[in-house]
Amino acid sequence: MELESLLPRVTKPARYTNGEWNAAHKDPAGVRARFALVYPDAYEVGMSHLGLQVLYHVLNSHPDYLAERSFAPWPDMEQQLRARGLPLASLESRTPLRDFDAIGITLPYELTYSNVLNLLDLAGIPVRAADRGPDDPLVIGGGPGAVNPEPMADFFDAILIGEGEEAILEIAEAAAEDDRDAALARLGEIPGVYVPANYQAAFAGAGPLGSVTPRNSAPAHIVRRLVTDLDQAPFPTHQIVPFLDTVHSRVTLEIMRGCTRGCRFCQAGATYRPRRERSVATLLRQAEEAVAATGYDEISLLAFTSVDHREIEELAAELVARFGSRGIGIALPSMRVDAFSVALANTIQQVRKSGLTFAPEAATPRLRRVIGKPMTEDELFAAADAAFSSGWTRFKLYFMIGLPTETDEDVAAIADLVQRLVAFGRGALGSRAGRLRIAVSIGAFVPKPHTPFQWVRQDSRDSLNHKQHILQQGLRGRAIKLSWTDADVSALEAAISRGDRRLGRAIEGAWRLGATFDAWGERFDFSRWERAFRDADLHLEDYANRSLEVNDSLAWDHISCGPEKDALRAEAEQALGRGEA
Amino acid sequence: MAQLICRYRKGDRLRWISHLDLKRTLERAMRRAQLPLALSEGHNPHPRISFGPPLPLGATGDAEVLAFYLSEAIDPGEVKDRLNQQLPSGIEIVEAWLPPRYKKKETFGDIDVAEYQVGIRGDVRLTDVSPRVSELLAQEELVVERGGQRPQRTVDIRPLIFSLAAEDAAEGGIQLRMRLRTGSHGGARPQEVVALLGLEDGDTTICYHRTGLYASAQPSAAPRKGALHRWTRTRSNKERREER
Numbered sequence: 159m160e161l162e163s164l165l166p167r168v169t170k171p172a173r174y175t176n177g178e179w180n181a182a183h184k185d186p187a188g189v190r191a192r193f194a195l196v197y198p199d200a201y202e203v204g205m206s207h208l209g210l211q212v213l214y215h216v217l218n219s220h221p222d223y224l225a226e227r228s229f230a231p232w233p234d235m236e237q238q239l240r241a242r243g244l245p246l247a248s249l250e251s252r253t254p255l256r257d258f259d260a261i262g263i264t265l266p267y268e269l270t271y272s273n274v275l276n277l278l279d280l281a282g283i284p285v286r287a288a289d290r291g292p293d294d295p296l297v298i299g300g301g302p303g304a305v306n307p308e309p310m311a312d313f314f315d316a317i318l319i320g321e322g323e324e325a326i327l328e329i330a331e332a333a334a335e336d337d338r339d340a341a342l343a344r345l346g347e348i349p350g351v352y353v354p355a356n357y358q359a360a361f362a363g364a365g366p367l368g369s370v371t372p373r374n375s376a377p378a379h380i381v382r383r384l385v386t387d388l389d390q391a392p393f394p395t396h397q398i399v400p401f402l403d404t405v406h407s408r409v410t411l412e413i414m415r416g417c418t419r420g421c422r423f424c425q426a427g428a429t430y431r432p433r434r435e436r437s438v439a440t441l442l443r444q445a446e447e448a449v450a451a452t453g454y455d456e457i458s459l460l461a462f463t464s465v466d467h468r469e470i471e472e473l474a475a476e477l478v479a480r481f482g483s484r485g486i487g488i489a490l491p492s493m494r495v496d497a498f499s500v501a502l503a504n505t506i507q508q509v510r511k512s513g514l515t516f517a518p519e520a521a522t523p524r525l526r527r528v529i530g531k532p533m534t535e536d537e538l539f540a541a542a543d544a545a546f547s548s549g550w551t552r553f554k555l556y557f558m559i560g561l562p563t564e565t566d567e568d569v570a571a572i573a574d575l576v577q578r579l580v581a582f583g584r585g586a587l588g589s590r591a592g593r594l595r596i597a598v599s600i601g602a603f604v605p606k607p608h609t610p611f612q613w614v615r616q617d618s619r620d621s622l623n624h625k626q627h628i629l630q631q632g633l634r635g636r637a638i639k640l641s642w643t644d645a646d647v648s649a650l651e652a653a654i655s656r657g658d659r660r661l662g663r664a665i666e667g668a669w670r671l672g673a674t675f676d677a678w679g680e681r682f683d684f685s686r687w688e689r690a691f692r693d694a695d696l697h698l699e700d701y702a703n704r705s706l707e708v709n710d711s712l713a714w715d716h717i718s719c720g721p722e723k724d725a726l727r728a729e730a731e732q733a734l735g736r737g738e739a
Numbered sequence: 740m741a742q743l744i745c746r747y748r749k750g751d752r753l754r755w756i757s758h759l760d761l762k763r764t765l766e767r768a769m770r771r772a773q774l775p776l777a778l779s780e781g782h783n784p785h786p787r788i789s790f791g792p793p794l795p796l797g798a799t800g801d802a803e804v805l806a807f808y809l810s811e812a813i814d815p816g817e818v819k820d821r822l823n824q825q826l827p828s829g830i831e832i833v834e835a836w837l838p839p840r841y842k843k844k845e846t847f848g849d850i851d852v853a854e855y856q857v858g859i860r861g862d863v864r865l866t867d868v869s870p871r872v873s874e875l876l877a878q879e880e881l882v883v884e885r886g887g888q889r890p891q892r893t894v895d896i897r898p899l900i901f902s903l904a905a906e907d908a909a910e911g912g913i914q915l916r917m918r919l920r921t922g923s924h925g926g927a928r929p930q931e932v933v934a935l936l937g938l939e940d941g942d943t944t945i946c947y948h949r950t951g952l953y954a955s956a957q958p959s960a961a962p963r964k965g966a967l968h969r970w971t972r973t974r975s976n977k978e979r980r981e982e983r
Contacts, residue, residue: 163944166797171755179767179827399767401753401760453767453825455785485778485785 161252164238172402173201174235176249179399180451182218182225183250190334193217193225194248194258194295198273199266199677201229205398206405208412208460209264209301212323215394223330226250226258230273231280233674233681239280246280255281260296260333263314265303268654269647269677271310274299275669278313285666287315287355292338296345298329304352305382305429306607306714308370309657309665311354316345318352319717320382321415323392325350346376350383357716359659365700366658366713381718388415388434395447399454408456408489409448413441413473417462421519422530422733423558425606425655426462428726429719433466438473445477449486457481458489465490465499474506482508495533500544514545517556520564521571528563528733530610535575542579546586552595555579559625560603560617560648562734569625572600573632580637594637600629602648605702606655608719610729613706616652618699619645646684650676652702653691658713661701663694740777741812744846745819745835749800752829758793764827765805771825774818777808791847791952792921795928798947802854806838806846852901853921854951855929860912861943868905868913871936876903883931899927912943921952 165171186192195213197204204210210227217225226248231239239246245254255261261283263274275285278297284290287297299310300318307317318325325348332344346353356376361368372378385391397409416433417426436444445457457477461467477488488506493499495516503514518533520526526533545553557572576598584591602622605614617625622645633640654661667690675681691698706712708727715723749761756764766786769776778784791804809818815835822832838846875881881897899920908914915936919927929947933939 165755171796172757172760175752175755177752177827177829179764179771399764401756401764403760403763407763450771450773453770455766455770485776 160242160244161247164235164242164244167238168235169232170201170402173229173232174249176227178401179453180396181227181250181398182214184218184224186224186251188221189224190222191224191259191330192253192257193223193330193333194228194253194255194261195225196228196255196261196263196277197266198230198263198270198277199675200232202400202402202404204229204264205400205402207264207266208410209322211394211397211410212392213262213326214398215396216323216326216392217330219392220327220330222334223327225262226253228255228277230270230277230675236276236280236674245282246277256283256295258295260298260329262298262300262329264301265299265310265317266301267303267677268309268651269682271303271654271665272669272673272676274310275313275666276674285669286312288312290315294338296333296338296341298333298345302426302429305425305717305719306655306657307352307354307717308359308366308659308713309654309661311352311357311359311659312662313666314354315342316351316353318350318383319380319719320350321385322383324383324385350381352380352717354659359713361658361660362711364697365704365706366656367706367710368658368713369711370659370713370716379716379718382429382720385415385434388412389436389440393436393444395444396451397448399452406458407454408458409445409452409454410458410460411441411445411448412436412460413464413470414461414467418466419463419532420530420729422528422610422729423519423561423603423606425609428609428721430462431720435467435469438469438476441473442476442480445481449481455485456487456489458491461492463492463494465492465494465502470502474502478506478508487512495541496537497540497544500541500548500550504544504548511550514550514553515556516541516553518575519556519558520561520568521557521575522568525561525564525568529558529561530729530733538575539579539582542582543586546583551583551587551590551593552597554597554599556599556601558601558603559629560622562603562611562614564617564625566625566628569628570632572598573629576633576638577635580635583637595639596637597639597641598629598633600626600640600642602643602645604648604652604655607712607714608717608721608726610726610733612656612712612726613708613710613730614734615705616649616702618703619649622648644679644682647676647679647682649698649702650684650687653698654701656701656713658701660694660696664690664696664698667691667693741809742806742838742846743809743813743815743818743835744804744806744838745822746833747803747805748831748833749794749798749803750829750831751799753827754797754799754829756829757796758790761830762788762790764830768822768825768827769807772818772821774813774821775810777810789846791850792853792926794949795930795947798855798929798949800949801833802949802951804847804850804952812837848923849954850952851920851922851924851926852918852951852953852955853926853949854918854953855916856948856950857915857917857929857933858908858910858912858946858948859915859933859938859943860908860910860946863913863938863943865905865907865913868915868936868938872903872905872915875932875935876900881935883935894925896927896931899925900932903932918953 214225217223247254278285296315298316299314328348335341357370359370414435416430519531583594668687671686673686776786788807819832819835882893901918903917
């Protein structure tokens with residue numbers, strides 16, 4: 159009732175009202191552990207996250223457990239909640255989060271971390287794990303950001319490293335313990351679960367140098383959990399159907415996990431290895447069930463590179479045959495840069511054609527070799543040729559600047575390559591040349607833990623701005639639309655991603671200065687973060703812009719996420735030459 | 740191809756769902772119900788669904804209407820049941836029928852009057868509001884600003900208010916009943932009337948509920964008594980017999 163009176167005063171009130179199709183409303187009587195699954199961003203972002211729906215499904219399918227959802231309230235709602243002293247609650251039963259047994263929070267990317275603290279505070283839960291008492295819920299993290307848990311270690315009671323569906327029931331069993339300390343002890347015994355309080359962080363000067371060692375009998379290394387048989391892994395076909403238009407309003411069908419390409423900058427590529435596939439038979443069954451249960455008119459084939467699925471052609475043909483006539487489209491969100499991908503997209507997108515996206519990442523063969531991106535210029539032009547002749551007139555290109563060993567010439571080559579594609583497109587399209595649109599998206603290289611480039615420094619913000627300027631000069635023209643990530647945002651991302659446990663102080667400081675929703679451009683204020691780093695006696699540059707030695711002990715070395723450090727070192731040396739990292 | 744018309748109810752649970760979101764919700768429910776929807780031609784085929792005038796965000800309604808096309812004829816009662824099984828709570832198809840004749844493209848284009856009940860609870864008394872209602876109706880002109888926070892245009896809504904009355908509400912507080920012009924040729928919004936009465940500020944809780952949609956068949960003038968016919972009751976007995 160109280161929430162009801164706030165709804166006329168906020169934007170998009172449907173973010174808070176629930177009642178969506180397939181949402182679970184489970185009776186808490188007889189349940190042994192209640193979970194609030196929280197995504198630290200707005201509802202429409204969080205509801206597009208498959209991981210949340212997987213865990214929701216696994217927990218609610220089990221008779222002993224219950225899961226409800228909560229998201230970061232938008233600032234206007236936050237203001238209303240704070241003004242009336244209302245605690246943040248779950249969507250389904252409007253139970254205050256602090257009354258759950260456990261709160262599971264996804265760590266999707268670094269720029270959501272300020273929201274995590276804000277959520278806990280709005281829920282009336284102490285933000286630091288050390289300040290929580292026997293009646294507070296367990297605060298458990300997980301997700302892609304968990305591969306370097308240190309910057310958020312002080313705020314979590316436990317953090318799962320690896321794939322959630324593999325460990326969630328073991329975690330739920332621990333959360334069912336009546337006594338909080340007993341629950342924590344049991345959590346510490348689950349493989350892949352990191353209980354930061356059981357570990358001591360030592361620092362060796364400025365930046366992420368140092369080590370994290372167990373205080374007691376806790377294991378020295380936390381080894382990530384991994385689904386071995388994806389075909390048998392739980393998958394939610396009864397996906398919740400939001401009323402609001404979310405980032406992805408469609409059936410998400412996860413066809414494959416992991417990536418076989420060894421792009422050296424890519425953290426997900428490194429930490430989700432090896433490649434695991436679902437079989438065509440399983441996928442067709444899941445697609446039928448999901449379409450019947452949701453009523454969506456599009457199925458998106460989720461994978462890092464969907465065209466790398468070994469049976470993609472058979473799968474595509476079957477899906478088109480079964481769903482095409484029903485007006486249900488198939489989307490291929492991730493492509494390789496080659497003509498095969500375009501041909502496949504063309505067969506698959508018979509109902510409706512979405513855009514094509516290619517990620518060459520770098521524009522010179524030398525730099526592509528350095529980053530391990532297996533693509534030639536011929537392949538790119540062949541892909542473009544196939545796209546133009548199949549009727550596409552617009553596509554998107556992703557490039558990165560600030561890559562290791564990059565020179566101004568490498569950057570200028572991006573503009574040159576795009577201009578040559580424009581000229582090629584004009585020729586290929588003939589009378590339709592006026593419709594040609596190439597959206598060029600420029601990201602900045604961010605060194606990520608557990609990748610061969612984890613030791614490499616990020617380009618300074620001045621240098622990134624200078625390189626953006628080169629591209630602004632070179633990428634003019636009616637057919638080109640240029641966008642890029644702000645250098646300040648990239649610097650913060652780099653600092654947090656290579657952060658150690660001390661960095662938690664800067665994150666907490668920035669939040670106390672008002673940082674939330676940092677991933678939303680208009681909400682991001684770099685000066686808050688600069689001040690928070692200063693107040694914490696830390697330098698952002700020590701984390702983002704320093705080269706680390708390959709033999710250094712690093713703040714995340716206690717986390718085993720797939721590739722061994724020796725293998726990463728060998729890759730780095732192959733890319734950059736010995737000693738250059 | 741068969742057109743089907745439904746009257747539906749949008750209840751409390753869904754009052755904060757926008758018209759566009761409701762539209763998507765219905766499309767998905769129709770697909771879950773496996774109704775043979777007729778799809779539009781072209782690059783992006785979609786089901787052909789049309790709606791009566793949208794409800795304002797936060798309002799509920801009993802007399803809402805929608806129409807859609809099926810590629811094969813199915814008994815309207817069966818369509819209603821199948822759809823209701825697939826609709827989230829807060830929306831319900833109350834009745835479904837085949838239109839008496841093939842309607843022109845604008846299925847609901849003749850709807851031009853909407854009837855609202857506005858419940859106002861809190862610090863409000865009928866003895867204060869009634870004189871304000873009479874005063875308001877006695878005005879020759881009632882100019883309101885439109886266009887969001889930076890007002891860009893003004894509209895005189897006096898000719899668009901056909902009736903307005905205040906009464907005590909059974910559940911406490913007061914209730915306004917009003918008939919307002921609606922539709923594509925311009926209309927008045929119930930919130931504007933409430934604001935003109937000075938009732939939107941303070942600690943009142945206001946619930947907007949639409950009780951009827953009408954076609955006056957006289958688009959330019961205020962409907963005279965007896966000229967209104969309720970849109971969802973337009974079928975004569977003869978037409979009903981024909982449908983069967």
